[in-house]
Amino acid sequence: MAKIQKGRGRPFVELFASALNEDYRFPLLEIFCFLYAIGAFIFAGFRFGLGGPSASGNAVAYGLTSSLLGFPLFIFVVLILKNVAFGLGNDLEKGIVQTFFSYPIKRRWILSAKLLSAVGVGLVPFVGILTAGMYVLAPDVVGPYIGIVLLTFATNLSEPLLVAGIVLLVTLLLKRGALALVLGIVTYFALAIVQGIVSVIAAFTNNVTGLQILSLISPSLIEGRYFSEQSTGPFFGPTTSWSPTFTDVLSYTAGSYIIVAIVFLLGYMYFSRRLNL
Amino acid sequence: MNRWLALTSRIGTSLTAIGLALLLISLLPSSSSGSSSQIGTQIQAGTYTANLFDQIMSPQQSATLTVTSDTPIDVYLVEVSSSFLYQWIYSHSGTDGKYYSNNVTYLKSFLGNFTQSIAYSQKATLSFNYQYTSTKITNATLIISNPSSSPANVQTNWKVSQQVAPASRVAALADWSIPVGLVLAIPWFIDLYQRRIRKPTTGANVAA
Numbered sequence: 001m002a003k004i005q006k007g008r009g010r011p012f013v014e015l016f017a018s019a020l021n022e023d024y025r026f027p028l029l030e031i032f033c034f035l036y037a038i039g040a041f042i043f044a045g046f047r048f049g050l051g052g053p054s055a056s057g058n059a060v061a062y063g064l065t066s067s068l069l070g071f072p073l074f075i076f077v078v079l080i081l082k083n084v085a086f087g088l089g090n091d092l093e094k095g096i097v098q099t100f101f102s103y104p105i106k107r108r109w110i111l112s113a114k115l116l117s118a119v120g121v122g123l124v125p126f127v128g129i130l131t132a133g134m135y136v137l138a139p140d141v142v143g144p145y146i147g148i149v150l151l152t153f154a155t156n157l158s159e160p161l162l163v164a165g166i167v168l169l170v171t172l173l174l175k176r177g178a179l180a181l182v183l184g185i186v187t188y189f190a191l192a193i194v195q196g197i198v199s200v201i202a203a204f205t206n207n208v209t210g211l212q213i214l215s216l217i218s219p220s221l222i223e224g225r226y227f228s229e230q231s232t233g234p235f236f237g238p239t240t241s242w243s244p245t246f247t248d249v250l251s252y253t254a255g256s257y258i259i260v261a262i263v264f265l266l267g268y269m270y271f272s273r274r275l276n277l
Numbered sequence: 278m279n280r281w282l283a284l285t286s287r288i289g290t291s292l293t294a295i296g297l298a299l300l301l302i303s304l305l306p307s308s309s310s311g312s313s314s315q316i317g318t319q320i321q322a323g324t325y326t327a328n329l330f331d332q333i334m335s336p337q338q339s340a341t342l343t344v345t346s347d348t349p350i351d352v353y354l355v356e357v358s359s360s361f362l363y364q365w366i367y368s369h370s371g372t373d374g375k376y377y378s379n380n381v382t383y384l385k386s387f388l389g390n391f392t393q394s395i396a397y398s399q400k401a402t403l404s405f406n407y408q409y410t411s412t413k414i415t416n417a418t419l420i421i422s423n424p425s426s427s428p429a430n431v432q433t434n435w436k437v438s439q440q441v442a443p444a445s446r447v448a449a450l451a452d453w454s455i456p457v458g459l460v461l462a463i464p465w466f467i468d469l470y471q472r473r474i475r476k477p478t479t480g481a482n483v484a485a
Contacts, residue, residue: 017280024287026287026290027290027294029287029290029291030290030291030293030294031294033291033294033295033298034294034295034297034298035298036295037294037295037298037299037302038298038301038302041302041441041442041447042302042441044337044441044442045337046335046336046337046414060413060414125291129295136442136443136446136447136450137336137337137442137443138335138336138412138413139412140411140412140413141336141412141413141414
């Protein structure tokens with residue numbers, strides 16, 4: 001039994017190490033770490049604290065965390081989309097995946113090794129450096145409200161992860177990465193534009209159905225609404241028909257991750273059963 | 278190179294990159310466009326004042342406070358507003374109106390109850406100089422108390438400047454992370470050096 005486990009583990013480690021080597025060539029990881037560290041301080045803001053110390057600690061922690069997740073989140077998206085589209089796309093194009101299929105390991109573990117390197121390892125410096133940077137800047141804001149900080153990361157990351165899942169599916173279907181990468185970046189920006197349009201519609205017509213549906217894809221919308229009691233931006237004033245509770249925020253976040261999981265599951269199913277090379 | 282050594286080296290190079298970013302942040306000058314004030318006042322014997330500096334501070338702001346006096350004074354920087362201080366004293370000292378006299382006895386009672394709110398203090402001093410950076414969004418109030426039996430002529434200067442991050446904290450982290458990162462990356466540097474040395478030999482063999 002132990003022999004079988006050892007046999008399964010080693011090819012996985014080999015694949016994982018190979019993917020890491022491919023995804024994070026020197027000095028790519030170092031450049032991203034540098035940018036995250038700079039971003040943790042340059043983009044930090046205390047907009048929810050402008051009302052003074054009476055602002056709730058949760059709101060201040062949310063405001064600080066969300067202020068950071070602009071540029072650093074975008075470079076994280078670029079990194080994971082590059083890793084998923086080019087990392088897997090190149091392996092498919094060059095026939096390297098066929099070599100992987102000859103390894104004594106199930107197909108799903110091959111994809112897991114690739115995704116763990118592309119997304120999982122990319123997440124560690126992103127969340128770690130930004131959280132540590134915020135702690136250095138404002139320990140009494142981050143320390144007691146670490147739950148809100150992590151929830152804000154979770155709500156903001158579900159949309160990039162969904163896009164990564166879509167890029168994975170497109171890469172597998174087309175068996176090439178470049179087009180999937182372009183599609184991923186376009187989808188990411190299109191979602192941002194749709195969020196703006198839906199928020200305007202919600203503010204002017206008081207119809208929040210679109211906003212509620214979109215919050216399932218991007219729960220940062222509902223979290224922002226919960227903490228600020230208004231939609232995103234100066235034009236998007238509060239709509240009276242929807243005041244989400246904290247439980248709603250948690251439910252929508254869980255819902256968004258279920259959608260992300262379904263998209264990745266489709267990718268796994270296609271890779272395991274239908275991918276013919 | 279051994280896989281674990283390669284991993285350690287990459288952690289080292291990443292740590293060095295983070296350290297360099299922190300060093301860069303610590304070198305950014307703070308903005309001098311913040312508010313400032315210079316006030317001269319007389320504090321009567323056995324009284325205190327809390328009206329000279331009272332601001333809402335964020336971790337991206339730094340207050341430089343300087344107080345000089347001709348009589349030994351006690352200086353406190355507390356993380357509450359002056360209105361909270363006066364209201365607390367009013368509600369805890371009865372309604373005889375004595376709180377208007379700003380008696381130091383009431384101040385001592387307040388400070389005894391809010392020890393956790395004292396960010397910094399210096400007692401029986403003629404010169405006070407302190408740079409304050411908060412770790413959260415909070416009120417900051419400067420209290421000058423004159424417990425002696427003669428009036429004190431006090432000169433107060435304060436200046437609030439904007440900063441990206443607390444330079445001293447960030448610089449201290451950079452001072453640690455850069456050397457630690459470089460030490461961890463030593464195997465990678467050695468490997469790189471050895472590959473550079475081997476390269477011409479391989480080239481000559483190939484040519485031959």
